[in-house]
Amino acid sequence: MSDSLQIGIVAGGPIEKIPNLNDYPWINYWIGVDHGALYLASHRMEIDLAIGDFDSISQAEYETIQTHAKKVKQFPSDKDSTDLELAIDESIELKAENVSIFGATGGRLDHAWINMFLLKKLAHANITAKLVDRQNQLSLHYPGVYSIEKEQQYPYVSFLSITEQVEDLTLEGFRYNLNAETITFGSSFTVSNECVEKKCTYSFSKGILLVIKSRD
Missing domain, CATH: 3.40.50.10240 (Thiamin pyrophosphokinase, catalytic domain)
Incomplete structure (x- = not known):
């Protein structure tokens, strides 16, 4: 340990x-x-x-x-x-x-x-x-580059802006990938994605991002 x-x-x-x-x-x-x-x-x-x-x-x-x-x-x-x-x-x-x-x-x-x-x-x-x-696992992130592994326990991944907006959100290895998108507070655009590769990455340049991994 x-x-x-x-x-x-x-x-x-x-x-x-x-x-x-x-x-x-x-x-x-x-x-x-x-x-x-x-x-x-x-x-x-x-x-x-x-x-x-x-x-x-x-x-x-x-x-x-x-x-x-x-x-x-x-x-x-x-x-x-x-x-x-x-x-x-x-x-x-x-x-x-x-x-x-x-x-x-x-x-x-x-x-x-x-x-x-x-x-x-x-x-x-x-x-x-x-x-x-x-049923859920929640984490909060400042701008940077992050990775998550595919998990059977929490198959769904949602990305929510808790600031007015999150800029340059890029998702790689997910069912729905993004390239430098801006997401706004209150939008459901990035709800219920899935990591389909062994390891997936996400990054953004501005804002604060709430990441929720969940299951039904």
Whole structure:
């Protein structure tokens, strides 16, 4: 295993949306966010850090978290950041190389939306990051050249601009390739593509791109 820090964050979203965490053996540091820490404890997984205001759990459940976590950081309920943002700030401070976030989708829409946009904070810190559930994998990117491998688990790939526009979007190895196209915020033009080669590449020169890999 690499000595680099590969962080897994488990938030308090619907547990039925959380994939089997044993499928991510490369993660070497686990952060449980509020009720997500209880999820890790109940699955007998090591908790390196439990963080949040813990207002969604009982005193007995909090004591269970304290028993299983190496470190607990509790914050007041009245604060300026969500519990997940606090965990992301910790990941940045720890200088993580990669962050995978689970339990952050499938519940309240306001939480799901801000959780997607919190990926920007990690991208700005040059940390590779993604939101993962049983049906989707989301990542956010600044201009550059990127590659993805063909995956049976997530066969569909969508490219969405979260800025007014993304310029010079080029797709190679996909079912629908593009050459230096401009896509705009709110357009469905680049939804539901597929990587048909063993490895596909995409690049763009301006804007911020949300990449969603998904399955039915």
